[in-house]
Amino acid sequence: MAKSYPNFSLIIPNFNGSNFLIDCLSSIIIAIKQCPSSKFEIIIVDNGSTDNSLSLIKTFFKKNKQQNLQTTNYKLRSNMGFAFAVNYGIKHSRYNYVVLINNDLTIKSDWFKIISKSIFQNHNPKIASFFGTILNKTGEKYESQGLIFFPSGKCLNISNGKNFLPSAKPALAKLIWAGSGALVVYQKNIIQKIGYFDSDFFAYLEDVDIAFRLNKFGYQTLYLPQAISYHLGGGTSHLMNNFRYRMDVRNWFYFITKNYSTPEILANLFSIILERFRNLSCLIKKTINIYGIKSIYVLPRDITQIYSEVFKNFFKMRQKYFQIQKLLKSTK
Numbered sequence: 001m002a003k004s005y006p007n008f009s010l011i012i013p014n015f016n017g018s019n020f021l022i023d024c025l026s027s028i029i030i031a032i033k034q035c036p037s038s039k040f041e042i043i044i045v046d047n048g049s050t051d052n053s054l055s056l057i058k059t060f061f062k063k064n065k066q067q068n069l070q071t072t073n074y075k076l077r078s079n080m081g082f083a084f085a086v087n088y089g090i091k092h093s094r095y096n097y098v099v100l101i102n103n104d105l106t107i108k109s110d111w112f113k114i115i116s117k118s119i120f121q122n123h124n125p126k127i128a129s130f131f132g133t134i135l136n137k138t139g140e141k142y143e144s145q146g147l148i149f150f151p152s153g154k155c156l157n158i159s160n161g162k163n164f165l166p167s168a169k170p171a172l173a174k175l176i177w178a179g180s181g182a183l184v185v186y187q188k189n190i191i192q193k194i195g196y197f198d199s200d201f202f203a204y205l206e207d208v209d210i211a212f213r214l215n216k217f218g219y220q221t222l223y224l225p226q227a228i229s230y231h232l233g234g235g236t237s238h239l240m241n242n243f244r245y246r247m248d249v250r251n252w253f254y255f256i257t258k259n260y261s262t263p264e265i266l267a268n269l270f271s272i273i274l275e276r277f278r279n280l281s282c283l284i285k286k287t288i289n290i291y292g293i294k295s296i297y298v299l300p301r302d303i304t305q306i307y308s309e310v311f312k313n314f315f316k317m318r319q320k321y322f323q324i325q326k327l328l329k330s331t332k
């Protein structure tokens with residue numbers, strides 16, 4: 001049977017994204033037109049937005065109907081978090097290639113054409129994920145050429161903040177540790193196999209968590225440098241004060257407890273502790289910058305809540321570690 005071009009389910013979690021969501025959708029519609037051999041669906045999972053996001057979306061799709069595109073909107077009763085919304089979208093998706101797209105991101109018109117061609121030509125069953133280049137909104141600097149992971153419990157976007165030179169010699173496709181969850185393609189059947197995104201993370205580091213699992217199960221991510229997108233970054237989180245920094249502190253504890261064996265924790269203990277102090281220091285600085293004098297009572301409150309949640313969920317996260325190990329053994 002001849003191999004056919006891939007079909008895509010695009011999952012866009014949304015929370016009060018009315019200021020940038022239409023730009024995102026417009027760029028997607030243009031890119032889809034370059035892939036007439038593929039079928040697409042756009043699934044927007046709204047996390048209880050209080051703005052006019054949903055009415056804008058409905059109006060937009062009425063004006064932009066396409067033969068190879070289906071659209072679905074799901075409205076959750078409250079903000080259940082990025083990870084929950086992504087899982088909800090995956091579970092309601094039709095096609096095997098699921099594309100996670102942040103609502104404050106736009107893609108170049110040839111993005112899907114490049115991704116689709118690469119998937120069509122791929123013969124490596126271990127490649128479970130595809131990732132392109134993410135630039136900042138103006139296209140002047142890199143946001144990410146993929147993720148690089150450190151055992152200390154640290155993950156960085158490759159080339160973040162470096163100048164992007166359009167005239168530079170095009171880079172070649174290559175394998176990387178993982179792609180950022182801002183815009184990444186996964187094979188749905190593999191995500192179902194290794195377990196969905198962890199909704200206990202709520203938001204941030206859920207992409208690192210699932211990338212760690214993909215690597216543990218022997219899967220790979222292919223980086224396609226010519227598939228370019230532009231990311232506003234923090235389009236939603238900037239409305240939520242120090243939320244991102246609180247999640248960073250808490251979720252790294254979740255991540256290590258869930259994914260590291262006891263020997264791995266002991267072998268990297270010193271660097272793990274240093275990184276956790278770095279996370280905490282960042283939270284303190286950002287909270288002071290955001291709240292000013294109010295940080296006198298905001299900081300103790302937030303820090304108490306963070307560590308209370310860490311201790312409360314310690315055994316739950318540790319149980320997940322043993323569940324993952326059991327699943328790993330069963331798939332060998």
